[in-house]
Amino acid sequence: MEEVVIDAKDMHYKELNEKIHEVLRKNPDVKKIILKNVLGQRFIGTGLQKKDLTIEIYGIPGGDLGMFMNGPTIIVHGNAEFAPGNTMDDGTIVIYGSSGDVTAHSMRGGKVFVRGDVGYRSGIHMKAYKDKIPVLVIGGRAKDFLGEYMAGGIIIVLNIDEKGNDLGKVKGRMIGTGIHGGAIYIRGDVDRDQLGVAADIKEFTKEDLEKIKPYIEEFCKWFNLSEDVKNRLLNSKWTKIAPISKRPFGKLYTPDLM
Amino acid sequence: MIPSYVPPKYKVEVDPNKCMLCERCTIECSWGVHRREGDRIISYSNRCGACHRCVAMCPRDAITIKENAISWRSHPLWDIDARADIYNQAKTGCILLSGMGNAKEHPIYFDKIVLDACQVTNPSIDPLREPMELRTYIGKKPKQLEFDFVEEEIDGKKIKKAKLKTKIAPNLKLDTPIMIAHMSYGALSLNAHLSFAKAVKECGTFMGTGEGGLPKPLYPYADHIITQVASGRFGVNEEYLMKGAAIEIKIGQGAKPGIGGHLPGEKVTAEISATRMIPEGSDAISPAPHHDIYSIEDLAQLVRSLKEATRWKKPVFVKIAAVHNAPAIAVGIATSDADAVVIDGYRGGTGAAPKVFRDHVGIPIEMAIAAVDQRLREEGLRNEISIIASGGIRCSADVFKAIALGADAVYIGTAAMVALGCRVCGRCYTGLCAWGIATQKPELVKRLDPEVGAKRVANLIKAWTHEIKELLGAAGINSIESLRGNRDRLRGVGLNEKELEVLGIKAAGE
Ligand code: SF4
Ligand code: SF4
Numbered sequence: 001m002e003e004v005v006i007d008a009k010d011m012h013y014k015e016l017n018e019k020i021h022e023v024l025r026k027n028p029d030v031k032k033i034i035l036k037n038v039l040g041q042r043f044i045g046t047g048l049q050k051k052d053l054t055i056e057i058y059g060i061p062g063g064d065l066g067m068f069m070n071g072p073t074i075i076v077h078g079n080a081e082f083a084p085g086n087t088m089d090d091g092t093i094v095i096y097g098s099s100g101d102v103t104a105h106s107m108r109g110g111k112v113f114v115r116g117d118v119g120y121r122s123g124i125h126m127k128a129y130k131d132k133i134p135v136l137v138i139g140g141r142a143k144d145f146l147g148e149y150m151a152g153g154i155i156i157v158l159n160i161d162e163k164g165n166d167l168g169k170v171k172g173r174m175i176g177t178g179i180h181g182g183a184i185y186i187r188g189d190v191d192r193d194q195l196g197v198a199a200d201i202k203e204f205t206k207e208d209l210e211k212i213k214p215y216i217e218e219f220c221k222w223f224n225l226s227e228d229v230k231n232r233l234l235n236s237k238w239t240k241i242a243p244i245s246k247r248p249f250g251k252l253y254t255p256d257l258m
Numbered sequence: 259m260i261p262s263y264v265p266p267k268y269k270v271e272v273d274p275n276k277c278m279l280c281e282r283c284t285i286e287c288s289w290g291v292h293r294r295e296g297d298r299i300i301s302y303s304n305r306c307g308a309c310h311r312c313v314a315m316c317p318r319d320a321i322t323i324k325e326n327a328i329s330w331r332s333h334p335l336w337d338i339d340a341r342a343d344i345y346n347q348a349k350t351g352c353i354l355l356s357g358m359g360n361a362k363e364h365p366i367y368f369d370k371i372v373l374d375a376c377q378v379t380n381p382s383i384d385p386l387r388e389p390m391e392l393r394t395y396i397g398k399k400p401k402q403l404e405f406d407f408v409e410e411e412i413d414g415k416k417i418k419k420a421k422l423k424t425k426i427a428p429n430l431k432l433d434t435p436i437m438i439a440h441m442s443y444g445a446l447s448l449n450a451h452l453s454f455a456k457a458v459k460e461c462g463t464f465m466g467t468g469e470g471g472l473p474k475p476l477y478p479y480a481d482h483i484i485t486q487v488a489s490g491r492f493g494v495n496e497e498y499l500m501k502g503a504a505i506e507i508k509i510g511q512g513a514k515p516g517i518g519g520h521l522p523g524e525k526v527t528a529e530i531s532a533t534r535m536i537p538e539g540s541d542a543i544s545p546a547p548h549h550d551i552y553s554i555e556d557l558a559q560l561v562r563s564l565k566e567a568t569r570w571k572k573p574v575f576v577k578i579a580a581v582h583n584a585p586a587i588a589v590g591i592a593t594s595d596a597d598a599v600v601i602d603g604y605r606g607g608t609g610a611a612p613k614v615f616r617d618h619v620g621i622p623i624e625m626a627i628a629a630v631d632q633r634l635r636e637e638g639l640r641n642e643i644s645i646i647a648s649g650g651i652r653c654s655a656d657v658f659k660a661i662a663l664g665a666d667a668v669y670i671g672t673a674a675m676v677a678l679g680c681r682v683c684g685r686c687y688t689g690l691c692a693w694g695i696a697t698q699k700p701e702l703v704k705r706l707d708p709e710v711g712a713k714r715v716a717n718l719i720k721a722w723t724h725e726i727k728e729l730l731g732a733a734g735i736n737s738i739e740s741l742r743g744n745r746d747r748l749r750g751v752g753l754n755e756k757e758l759e760v761l762g763i764k765a766a767g768e
Contacts, residue, residue, distance in 0.1 A: 014566075017566060021569070042559070042562070042563075042566075043562070043563055043566040043567075046563060046566045046567050047496045047499070047566065047567035047568070047569075049496065063559060064550075064559065064563045067563050067566075067567065068494075068495060068496045068499065068563075068567045069496075070495065070496055082550070083550050086550065086563070087491050087494055087495070089495045089496065102549055102550050105549050105550055106490075106491040106494075106549070108491075108495065108535060121549055124549045125489075125490065125491065125545070125549060127491075127535065127536050128536075128537065129531070129532075129535040129536055129537065132535070148549070149543055149545055149549075151536055151540065151541075151543070152536065152537065152540075178543065178545070180540060180541050180543065181536075181537065181540050246523055246539060246540045246541065247522065247523045247540075247541050248541065249520065249541065249543070250522060250523070250541070251352070252352060252353055253352055253353050253355050253520075253522075253610075253612075254346065254350055254352045254353065254354050254355045255350065255352070
């Protein structure tokens with residue numbers, strides 16, 4: 001049995017998550033778990049380690065979806081609550097709707113694709129180490145404080161609506177406050193006064209485009225976007241936001257031995 | 259460049275009659291105080307922080323370090339520190355950094371509390387003859403125990419057997435109520451951590467990782483280690499959470515309540531970067547709040563997420579700084595599925611804190627323990643959660659008093675470092691610790707032998723454990739359980755009525 005369906009109707013989150021563990025324990029070969037009638041159950045996929053596992057969720061999962069997750073793919077046919085991908089290690093989260101605040105919080109690896117919008121403080125404190133480079137791709141827009149204290153990884157904001165049309169200039173404020181690693185790519189123009197302290201607008205180069213291209217292509221594939229839309233996204237004007245320095249607050253404190 | 263204006267705080271003198279010019283001091287001093295010039299050792303006193311490494315290592319006892327008080331005009335208000343800080347800030351325009359805990363002369367309540375002892379009635383117990391129970395369990399305790407009675411046939415007879423129905427939450431089992439506090443790898447050297455790890459294993463107790471992740475060489479000791487999750491989430495992944503014996507969420511720290519941590523990029527070496535899982539040379543910033551915690555419900559969510567990630571098998575602690583609101587926060591923590599609340603007082607040390615925080619923010623740990631214990635009792639929650647106290651525990655009497663005021667166990671930080679040789683010189687933030695404790699420089703780190711360090715720390719814990727047994731015996735108690743929150747065993751000396759009331763103790767003579 002490679003596919004298992006769990007009806008989550010009226011289930012407490014502990015019960016649901018225990019069910020998932022039980023399925024995996026009893027049947028290590030299972031490749032897909034389908035969760036029906038999910039309504040706010042938290043911590044789905046938290047700490048799961050299995051690389052070849054896909055969890056499909058119908059409904060709205062609760063907070064901390066896929067927290068500390070290492071490997072699986074989670075597909076949400078609906079919106080997600082706050083902090084999907086919190087401190088995630090590896091794997092993929094695909095959200096067909098929008099997601100709440102602190103999406104991809106402290107993410108350390110893997111990818112999160114959100115078709116709609118994300119809430120406040122998304123991508124906050126994402127970090128990278130060696131080949132672990134977390135990626136957050138947002139189809140619509142982000143609320144304020146996107147990429148705050150970002151320490152590594154890539155955030156991409158596509159700025160399109162459900163049909164793939166332009167949403168106009170992004171509105172978020174305090175983008176990249178305290179950023180000291182990684183980069184935020186926003187399609188379209190961003191004013192300097194939308195940036196937070198320690199963030200800077202850097203030249204968007206060919207290398208940057210090469211870097212983000214595979215993730216945009218993957219986004220289009222997940223959400224079935226046409227070649228036209230994809231090409232338009234790739235050929236748009238992009239703004240790159242990156243740290244002024246790796247040590248934004250280095251000068252704030254007393255130097256060693258004055 | 260703006261000149262410093264600050265005269266040396268200490269005066270270093272090398273007695274030429276004793277010195278044999280071995281030049282050891284020039285190597286031992288990581289601050290560059292000593293230098294050989296011709297047939298003399300010249301000392302730059304202005305670089306000296308009185309860490310005493312040269313004094314301790316000089317084979318001829320030729321070095322003297324004194325406070326350099328004479329160079330200042332004395333003044334009751336504008337003391338040396340106040341003036342020196344202004345000169346330094348006028349020079350740099352920076353936030354002053356400092357190490358270790360609050361250095362102000364606030365009353366030390368531990369020293370104004372005395373212990374009671376038995377005389378004739380309820381006689382004292384001889385711990386050499388009688389067993390003294392110091393075993394402590396940290397974690398949730400059930401409100402009551404429920405049993406199922408099942409009939410079993412044994413040898414043809416029907417016997418009713420009681421089986422425990424209540425599910426007991428996972429607890430940490432301590433042989434002594436003394437643990438080693440969370441100090442991060444990064445702030446401390448690997449050899450300091452190894453010393454602690456070996457010592458806690460030997461003593462049947464636990465140490466904390468701090469927020470720097472768990473370095474690989476510590477893996478063999480992981481079942482004696484409490485891992486920490488701070489706002490920076492450094493080194494936190496599923497493996498890290500599963501490895502430790504328990505998990506601690508750090509909300510606040512006694513040395514710097516209300517602010518986060520910041521390990522400057524130049525200290526993020528290859529090893530530190532591998533443990534924290536961030537690139538080399540990049541700042542390791544833990545902002546003041548956790549990004550996902552803006553309410554007590556959010557905190558409960560993080561507690562539960564850590565429990566979920568570890569399949570509800572590990573106790574989760576929440577550490578807060580001792581602040582006046584600690585009792586209300588502790589109630590919130592107690593209702594959140596957390597297993598222990600850690601209260602860290604303002605004497606608690608740190609590798610680096612803005613001096614203004616270290617010296618002026620937070621409240622004494624003695625008051626905080628008593629107030630938290632009292633409030634949890636009033637709410638009927640005290641038995642649901644353990645209390646761990648930390649921040650300025652200097653001796654076994656402090657441990658004893660902390661437990662009598664309401665703690666289950668204590669964390670020691672500075673005391674464990676002093677056991678390793680630390681001189682509380684307060685310059686840990688420079689990363690140049692000459693004792694190899696608060697540094698990552700390989701040549702300094704290797705000065706601390708983890709075997710010797712472990713022995714010294716284990717000796718300290720064992721010595722205090724013996725003393726606690728003696729104190730228990732004197733109090734006519736044979737188990738630490740009976741001491742917890744037993745404020746009747748304490749009396750205040752030189753405290754006003756309000757202070758006695760907050761501490762919940764009587765005045766001496768009462
Ligand atoms: S260590 Fe002592 S004896 Fe050796 S050079 Fe220094 S002061 Fe002289
Ligand atoms: S750890 Fe080192 S630098 Fe810090 S106070 Fe102790 S001796 Fe001084």
